[in-house]
Amino acid sequence: MKQHFSVLGIFLFFLFLFLFSCQRDMKKRGAPTSSSKAITKPVAPQTHEPKQKSSVPKILPNSPAPSREMDYKKSLASRGAPLHRARLSKRRARHMDLSRPMADLSEDKGNSLGTGKNEMKPKGPKVWKAKHIQEGAAQVKVGMGKFLQLRSIRVAVKIEGLRVRTMVDHVFYNPFSRRLQGDFKYQLPEQASIAYFAFYSNLHNNREVKIGDSTITLPDLDSKKLYQEPLEKILEKEKTPFGSPKVAKVVPKQKALKAYEEVVRRNIDPGLVEWAGGNAFTTRIFPLNPHSFSRVVLVYDQTLPFIEDMCRYTFHWPKNEKVDIQFTLVSHPQFEGKLNLHGVKVERAPGLLAYRLHKIRKEIKEDLVDYRYPPGKQEVIAGKDQQIQYYYGRLHPNLENIKDGKGASHAIFLLDTSFSQDGQAFELSMALMKKILESNPEIQKFNLLFFHIGSRFWNPKGWVENNPTNRNKLFTELKEVLLEGATDFESAFMALAKTPWIAGEAKNVDIFLLTDGQPTWGDTDLLRIGRKFQKALTYKANIFSYNFGLGNFNPDLSRLIQSLGGSIFNCYGPSQLEKVAKAHK
Known part of the structure; x- marks a missing residue:
C-alpha cells in the first residue's frame, strides 16, 4: 500500500511541475490563464438579427459569417482602405477573381498600367468609364511579380468614319541580368479586334538607357503615308535598329500553348497571340535578353460608339511619367472634331488632317486622348482586302414613336x-x-x-x-x-x-x-x-x-x-x- 502511495505522489509531483511550466510559458506569451486576475471571457459569435420581425430577411453579404464580415469592413474603414480593393485574408484570397487585370503595377519603377487617378472630365455629355478595365494597359510580366520597364510608345491613329485603326508601338527594357520569357498582356477597347501583332527582340545594349536616347526613339511617322498606306506596309518598310519582327497570328488557347512549347524548344519566339477572354489578349514573348530592349507592336481596329450625335475615340496614356510618347492622329477633314490635348501640332493638306504630339509623359497634363467628331450623314465605308471588296455601314433608326410595352409582373x-x-x-x-x-x-x-x-x-x-x-x-x-x-x-x-x-x-x-x-x-x-x-x-x-x-x-x-x-x-x-x-x- 505504501508503495502505491509513493508512486501516486511521484506522479502528482511531476504533473504539478508540468502544469506550472505550462502556466509560466503562457504568461510569457501574454495569454490569459484561469489564475490570472484579468480573465478574458469567451466572445460569443455575433449575429445580425433584426430588432423587429420582418417578412423580408436581412441581406447576408457573401460569407457564412456575417459578424466577421461586418467587423472586417469596419477594420478596413478605420484604415481608410477601399473595401473592394482591400487586401484579403488567406481565407478570402482563395476565391479572389483571377481574371482581373494586375492591380496598380505602376507603383513599381518603370512599369506602366492604366490611366491616371484623375480621369479627364471633358465638356459635353457625361459618360461612364469602366475603371476596372484599363484600356491601353500594356505589361510584360516575367514572373514573381516582376515586370519589364516601358520606356517609350509610339501611337498612330487612323480615322475612317465610324471605324478607327490604332497602332501602339512599345519599347520595353529588361533590367535583369538573365534571359527571360514574358507574358505580354493588353486590354483592348470596347468592340476592338487585333489586326496585327509583331515582336522584335534583336536590340542589345549593355547599359542603362536614358530617356530620349536615339537607339530607342522610333522614327516619326509621315502623316500622308500614314493616311494613304496600310500600317503593316509602313512597318515593313521602316528602318529601325530592332531588326526583323516576329509577326503573330491569333489562334485558340490550346493551339497557342502547343505551338509555343514546340517552338520555344528551338530557342526562337513562336509569335502567337492568345485571346484571354473579354477584351484582353495575351501572348508569351521570348527571348528577352538581359539589359536589352524589346519592341512589341500591336494594331487593332474598332467601331466607335455613337454618343449624343458624336463619335468618340479615347486612348489612355501610361502612368509612368518617364515614358517617351509619340502620338499621331490622321483623318479626312470632314471628320474634324475636338481634341482635348494641349500643345499638339496641327497639319492640314488637301484631303488630310493630322495632329502630332511628341513629349515625355510627365509633360502631358491629360490622362487620356479624347477626340470627338461628327460621323457624317452616311456612316458607310468601303475597301478591299486581298482583292475582296468589303462594305461596312451603321444605321440609326428613329424609334421615338414606339410605345412602351408591358413587362412581366x-x-x-x-x-x-x-x-x-x-x-x-x-x-x-x-x-x-x-x-x-x-x-x-x-x-x-x-x-x-x-x-x-x-x-x-x-x-x-x-x-x-x-x-x-x-x-x-x-x-x-x-x-x-x-x-x-x-x-x-x-x-x-x-x-x-x-x-x-x-x-x-x-x-x-x-x-x-x-x-x-x-x-x-x-x-x-x-x-x-x-x-x-x-x-x-x-x-x-x-x-x-x-x-x-x-x-x-x-x-x-x-x-x-x-x-x-x-x-x-x-x-x-x-x-x-x-x-x-x-x-x-
Whole structure:
C-alpha cells in the first residue's frame, strides 16, 4: 500500500511541475490563464438579427459569417482602405477573381498600367468609364511579380468614319541580368479586334538607357503615308535598329500553348497571340535578353460608339511619367472634331488632317486622348482586302414613336458580387436596379439573387412585394455587401432554373442580369451554361443585360443573351438611366 502511495505522489509531483511550466510559458506569451486576475471571457459569435420581425430577411453579404464580415469592413474603414480593393485574408484570397487585370503595377519603377487617378472630365455629355478595365494597359510580366520597364510608345491613329485603326508601338527594357520569357498582356477597347501583332527582340545594349536616347526613339511617322498606306506596309518598310519582327497570328488557347512549347524548344519566339477572354489578349514573348530592349507592336481596329450625335475615340496614356510618347492622329477633314490635348501640332493638306504630339509623359497634363467628331450623314465605308471588296455601314433608326410595352409582373435581379465588380460597376448596377423597380409599376413582386462562387437569394422564402418600404430596406442593406470571390455563372443560372417557388407563382419572369460577364469559377463556357439553363426551365424567362459606359462590351455575354432570346442594352451615362430602365418592355 505504501508503495502505491509513493508512486501516486511521484506522479502528482511531476504533473504539478508540468502544469506550472505550462502556466509560466503562457504568461510569457501574454495569454490569459484561469489564475490570472484579468480573465478574458469567451466572445460569443455575433449575429445580425433584426430588432423587429420582418417578412423580408436581412441581406447576408457573401460569407457564412456575417459578424466577421461586418467587423472586417469596419477594420478596413478605420484604415481608410477601399473595401473592394482591400487586401484579403488567406481565407478570402482563395476565391479572389483571377481574371482581373494586375492591380496598380505602376507603383513599381518603370512599369506602366492604366490611366491616371484623375480621369479627364471633358465638356459635353457625361459618360461612364469602366475603371476596372484599363484600356491601353500594356505589361510584360516575367514572373514573381516582376515586370519589364516601358520606356517609350509610339501611337498612330487612323480615322475612317465610324471605324478607327490604332497602332501602339512599345519599347520595353529588361533590367535583369538573365534571359527571360514574358507574358505580354493588353486590354483592348470596347468592340476592338487585333489586326496585327509583331515582336522584335534583336536590340542589345549593355547599359542603362536614358530617356530620349536615339537607339530607342522610333522614327516619326509621315502623316500622308500614314493616311494613304496600310500600317503593316509602313512597318515593313521602316528602318529601325530592332531588326526583323516576329509577326503573330491569333489562334485558340490550346493551339497557342502547343505551338509555343514546340517552338520555344528551338530557342526562337513562336509569335502567337492568345485571346484571354473579354477584351484582353495575351501572348508569351521570348527571348528577352538581359539589359536589352524589346519592341512589341500591336494594331487593332474598332467601331466607335455613337454618343449624343458624336463619335468618340479615347486612348489612355501610361502612368509612368518617364515614358517617351509619340502620338499621331490622321483623318479626312470632314471628320474634324475636338481634341482635348494641349500643345499638339496641327497639319492640314488637301484631303488630310493630322495632329502630332511628341513629349515625355510627365509633360502631358491629360490622362487620356479624347477626340470627338461628327460621323457624317452616311456612316458607310468601303475597301478591299486581298482583292475582296468589303462594305461596312451603321444605321440609326428613329424609334421615338414606339410605345412602351408591358413587362412581366415578377422580376428577379441577378447581381454579381464577385471581386471583379469594382465599386463603380456595383454602384451602377444598384442605380439601374432601383430605377427599374421605381419606373415599372407593373412589377408587382421581385427578388434578388447574389452570386459569386455560389449563389443565394435575398429572400430565400420567395417573392417580395415591390413597395417603397421593401425597396428602401433592400438598398440600405446593399451598402453592406462586400465584393469578394470569383464568378460562377453556372451556380446562378441553375439556382434560377431549379428554385421551386419561382415557377410556383409566376409563369412569366423578367430576369435582369447585372454583371461584367467574366466567368472565373466552375464551368466557364457561357453557351453551355445557357443550354443547361434552358433545359431545366419550367417557366418563361425573359433575360436582359446591360453594358455600362465605355469599355464593358463582352462578346461572350452577348452570345449567351442572344442564345437565350434576350436583349442587351447600352447605358453610357446617368442621363440615360430613365430610358434604359424601360428599354426591356
